[in-house]
Amino acid sequence: xxxxxxxxxxxxxxxxxxxxxxxxxxxxxxxxxxxxxxxxxxxxxxxxxxxxxxxxxxxxxxxxxxxxxxxxxxxxxxxx
Amino acid sequence: xxxxxxxxxxxxxxxxxxxxxxxxxxxxxxxxxxxxxxxxxxxxxxxxxxxxxxxxxxxxxxxxxxxxxxxxxxxxxxxxxxxxxxxxxxxxxxxxxxxxxxxxxxxxxxxxxxxxxxxxxxxxxxxxxxxxxxxxxxxxxxxxxxxxxxxxxxxxxxxxxxxxxxxxxxxxxxxxxxxxxxxxxxxxxxxxxxxxxxxxxxxxxxxxxxxxxxxxxxxxxxxxxxxxxxxxxxxxxxxxxxxxxxxxxxxxxxxxxxxxxxxxxxxxxxxxxxxxxxxxxxxxxxxxxxxxxxxxxxxxxxxxxxxxxxxxxxxxxxxxxxxxxxxxxxxxxxxxxxxxxxxxxxxxxxxxxxxxxxxxxxxxxxxxxxxxxxxxxxxxxxxxxxxxxxxxxxxxxxxxxxxxxxxxxxxxxxxxx
Numbered sequence: 001x002x003x004x005x006x007x008x009x010x011x012x013x014x015x016x017x018x019x020x021x022x023x024x025x026x027x028x029x030x031x032x033x034x035x036x037x038x039x040x041x042x043x044x045x046x047x048x049x050x051x052x053x054x055x056x057x058x059x060x061x062x063x064x065x066x067x068x069x070x071x072x073x074x075x076x077x078x079x080x
Numbered sequence: 081x082x083x084x085x086x087x088x089x090x091x092x093x094x095x096x097x098x099x100x101x102x103x104x105x106x107x108x109x110x111x112x113x114x115x116x117x118x119x120x121x122x123x124x125x126x127x128x129x130x131x132x133x134x135x136x137x138x139x140x141x142x143x144x145x146x147x148x149x150x151x152x153x154x155x156x157x158x159x160x161x162x163x164x165x166x167x168x169x170x171x172x173x174x175x176x177x178x179x180x181x182x183x184x185x186x187x188x189x190x191x192x193x194x195x196x197x198x199x200x201x202x203x204x205x206x207x208x209x210x211x212x213x214x215x216x217x218x219x220x221x222x223x224x225x226x227x228x229x230x231x232x233x234x235x236x237x238x239x240x241x242x243x244x245x246x247x248x249x250x251x252x253x254x255x256x257x258x259x260x261x262x263x264x265x266x267x268x269x270x271x272x273x274x275x276x277x278x279x280x281x282x283x284x285x286x287x288x289x290x291x292x293x294x295x296x297x298x299x300x301x302x303x304x305x306x307x308x309x310x311x312x313x314x315x316x317x318x319x320x321x322x323x324x325x326x327x328x329x330x331x332x333x334x335x336x337x338x339x340x341x342x343x344x345x346x347x348x349x350x351x352x353x354x355x356x357x358x359x360x361x362x363x364x365x366x367x368x369x370x371x372x373x374x375x376x377x378x379x380x381x382x383x384x385x386x387x388x389x390x391x392x393x394x395x396x397x398x399x400x401x402x403x404x405x406x407x408x409x410x411x412x413x414x415x416x417x418x419x420x421x422x423x424x425x426x427x428x429x430x431x432x433x434x435x436x437x438x439x440x441x442x443x444x445x446x447x448x449x450x451x452x453x454x455x456x457x458x459x460x461x462x463x464x465x466x467x468x469x470x471x472x473x474x475x476x477x478x479x480x481x482x483x484x485x486x487x488x489x490x491x492x493x494x495x496x497x
Contacts, residue, residue: 080379
């Protein structure tokens with residue numbers, strides 16, 4: 001099992017979709033929300049993901065395909 | 081004197097002992113250093129600071145180091161230049177340039193943060209340091225690791241041009257090229273920092289590392305004769321520097337070293353990567369991540385970790401922000417070089433361009449005092465200037481050829497003038 005701390009930033013058109021529910025159901029990932037700020041047109045969620053490494057990769061790729069920005073919790077790890 | 085209480089979460093306020101950790105285990109908020117300011121009152125004075133070395137370590141009591149300085153003894157205390165020519169061009173009474181383009185040893189303000197991070201790494205008993213960087217941070221970590229005899233790992237995206245890494249490779253770090261998208265490299269490095277017992281300077285050492293930026297602000301105040309300017313214009317990438325300059329000024333006031341903080345802090349970003357300035361202009365605390373597309377590579381962070389705090393700093397101080405286009409960035413670099421003889425990197429061009437706009441808009445008044453933050457050296461990345469600069473005269477090696485060319489130049493300047 002691999003653990004990962006990520007920050008998801010949702011574009012306006014995805015705010016109303018249950019994306020975290022699908023992470024759990026379709027990719028067998030355990031999610032644990034620690035902090036979030038979701039407004040009517042924008043939102044981010046800081047959460048812990050736990051699961052098989054391949055499933056985590058697939059789940060993150062699926063989120064990105066949906067237009068969600070997936071960053072490590074530190075965000076700017078690579079800096080100029 | 082116990083000056084450090086430990087660390088605390090910037091979001092939920094939970095306290096932690098001083099350790100190489102950076103994220104609150106409860107709310108995932110960022111941790112910051114927590115000082116005992118009451119204990120520091122009267123201990124840190126103008127006199128004790130003035131008696132210190134001519135480097136950033138004159139403020140060591142306000143930094144999170146407890147033992148001996150391990151590395152970077154000569155970092156900081158860079159020139160604060162009275163920029164009279166630039167002031168005349170901009171039409172403002174009093175302009176100063178805080179010039180970290182000549183910061184020792186790697187020519188950017190990153191030397192300040194890295195010196196603190198690596199000194200702290202030694203304190204915690206680490207023998208290996210690391211960072212993921214495409215530029216100034218990589219240069220600085222590799223240079224300081226060499227000085228401190230620490231092993232260093234520098235992670236870069238595999239497609240980075242060779243010219244960009246020479247100023248890092250020369251110090252003999254282990255350079256790791258990672259094949260993948262920028263996002264993938266970012267995530268991998270976060271996982272590496274989590275797994276290995278290394279001092280990853282801007283990850284698990286971030287609370288200590290970022291405190292080094294305060295010295296830039298302390299120096300501005302001390303070098304101005306223990307006063308704060310009316311305005312400071314700060315380039316923003318991750319957003320940390322602007323918050324730390326503001327924090328430095330407030331700490332000096334809290335410790336009774338200055339009577340008041342009368343500074344409006346302004347943010348400068350490139351139009352092609354300006355999420356913090358966009359927040360300021362839209363007056364919202366929601367940061368919308370962007371895909372960087374700018375020549376100002378040293379500011380190209382699309383989802384800055386301290387973006388929200390940078391926004392808060394600007395709002396609290398009564399400042400504002402401005403974007404600069406690529407053309408305006410080049411103009412800014414050329415203006416600073418032409419007027420003050422200072423060759424800054426593109427980030428400095430962003431700052432000059434934003435300053436000009438803030439003045440033109442009346443945000444910075446003509447009679448005000450202003451400090452422009454120049455944080456890196458132009459010699460490292462001259463590429464953006466090639467298309468804009470050309471040799472004025474090309475002649476055969478004879479005196480008569482030069483005489484004719486000189487006469488032509490003079491005639492041309494009379495016509496132009």
